[in-house]
Amino acid sequence: MHSQFTIDCVILSFDNGTLQVLLTERNEYPYKDWWSIPGYFVDKYEEMEDAVYRICHEMTGLKNIYMDQLAAFAGVKRHPEGRILTVAYLAFVQYDSIKSKIKPVSTYMKQAKWFAINDLPDLAFDHLEIINKSLGRLKNTISYSASLYELLPEKFTLTQLQLLHEAILGKTLDKRNFRKKINTLGYLKPLDEYQKGVSYRAAKLYKLDKRKFHKVIGQG
Amino acid sequence: MHSQFTIDCVILSFDNGTLQVLLTERNEYPYKDWWSIPGYFVDKYEEMEDAVYRICHEMTGLKNIYMDQLAAFAGVKRHPEGRILTVAYLAFVQYDSIKSKIKPVSTYMKQAKWFAINDLPDLAFDHLEIINKSLGRLKNTISYSASLYELLPEKFTLTQLQLLHEAILGKTLDKRNFRKKINTLGYLKPLDEYQKGVSYRAAKLYKLDKRKFHKVIGQG
DNA sequence: TTTAATAGTGTAATAAATACACATTATATT
DNA sequence: AATATAATGTGTATTTATTACACTATTAAA
Structure with missing residues (x-):
């Protein structure tokens, strides 16, 4: 029996003049073999902040990424096995510094890969909606500001x-x-x-x- | 057995030169007799948007209020009966147009009452943190903007x-x-x-x- | 009629945003 | 060596927005 809710991570980067998002190919049902943003269930006694880092690492191999909470998504029909709430987080990472490190640690995902934001595959669950919300946040809150520089090389x-x-x-x-x-x-x-x-x-x-x-x- | 998560509503208003928040006095354990922001459990097959309106109405008597999602809070220790995630929503209402209508419909709350934002009682759960986050949101996103006018009389x-x-x-x-x-x-x-x-x-x-x-x- | 309390108004100075075009430099090609 | 290519790097004038600042007008109450 899984815990109450999941965390999903929108990990954005910038390369080739285009925003990129890190997707993982699922290796479990539901949506086996579909692309999704990396995410998993939060443990019963685990703080969300810890869960974000753990899940991000297990699903992509990435560590020490700063994430901000984006929003909660809980549509009744978003998950075929019953309504499961997810809390989405948003992170920005430098494309080059990270390319070689991308590889799931857990077997829950088959692989992790960058996709250009305007050329996405079909996505599991409501993950397209989550990504779109991230882009809105990016646009509204960070032009000429801080975390922007996480998206560029040093x-x-x-x-x-x-x-x-x-x-x-x-x-x-x-x-x-x-x-x-x-x-x-x-x-x-x-x-x-x-x-x-x-x-x-x-x-x-x-x-x-x-x-x-x-x-x-x-x-x- | 309750469902997986709750919704809590930060309802702000403006009167007497001060921001006001609508609090409800709890009539059930835990935190019986404490002041809290109005909130309750979401039903199993209920969309969050519907739940927000239902809960707000049941706890305060208010109807037809526009609410925006603020954030999810899920600290392991926030709820004494085990970790319960809450999704907080934020609404602005006109103080005068609403004063007379404030009265809980359910018996879960004893009463609902406005409090000046800088003179709050002790609050149940992590509700002070939720209110503070609301004020940050208000400051960052709406000066010289839209929903501001919901806080004033017509x-x-x-x-x-x-x-x-x-x-x-x-x-x-x-x-x-x-x-x-x-x-x-x-x-x-x-x-x-x-x-x-x-x-x-x-x-x-x-x-x-x-x-x-x-x-x-x-x-x- | 005076007092108290708030409403309502303008200008000058500074800072920020916009619109706009060409010479410079490093490499690759012939 | 000469030329072509592709992107870098730079300035000025105009408009718009922001800031700083003080007095007169109006109403009701005393």
Whole structure:
């Protein structure tokens, strides 16, 4: 007999100019062989915060990811075996730093794989609804803000940052105005390093200055 | 045997320059005789949206209130009879239009009563945490926005509106600048009516022009 | 008629957002 | 060596929004 409720994790990343979501291929009924966002039952005496990390690790191999609660979903018909409430969490991770580590630890999932957000397979349960809600949250709460930088490599170009904003907001931005804005925020540190392996002028790399970031954010 | 989870409702209002929350006095164990936000168990085959309205009505006598999901709370120790997850919802209502209707329908609660948000009694379960989370949500998402107007009477003065903003933001605002801002938004309709029963110059009344509001909001 | 209490109003200064186009640089190709 | 390609990096003028700031007008009550 399973416990009362499950946790499901929307794990987003950014690559190739597109938002990516990490899906797992189920190895158990219901929805065996379907793609789903990683999730599982919470243990009886387990705090949700602990469960999120455990489940995320077991289903994808990923560890130490910061997750925020998104919402609870409890549609009567969402689960074919009876109404099971799930609490969805949302996390942002850097695509490159994580690619090699993705592999389920448990046998409950067959594999874990990134999918571009606008090219998703059919999904188990109400997981498409959960993903859509995540995208809404992303759009409303984090443009020009904190956790955004979890989606980029540690060192990134301003063009990458702009593409990320564009992907989230669903519209193009003016390059000069974007850079001006970024500058006034004042918490990006330019490095003495440049992009490598491109067949055109290499762009300067930047990283988030966390010290300054927290100063700026602490105020408003 | 109760179903898997509960719903709790944070019902906020505004009166006397202060945010108010509707609490119910429990008539059952655990926490018998304690004040709590109204809530109860969701039925096995009941959609959450339906349960919210049913529970809110049974516990407070209020009907037809629009509620937004706030978050799920599931601390292992939050409920003395074992971990019970609750999904908290948040609603805004007009203080005056509702005062007389507040009276529990079920006997599960003894009475329902408004409390000023900064003068709360001890609360059952983790309900203080839930209320605090509501206030954070209110602050982050609705200044100069929609559901705010649910907290005011249909016809209100600009000073009332300003006091509401100040209560939510926890700081004072400049009267002229506030009115200028409100004006540029353009969805408040001035009426040919004035405040009554005050012993000083009566203020003009305004109401929300929902048509214009949706136009403005629809864009950004 | 005076007092008390709140309503209602404008301007100047600063900061932020927008619109808009071209020279620069690194690599690859011939 | 010269050229083509593809993306980087930069400035100014205009409009819009935000901030700071103080007095007169109106009403009811004393």
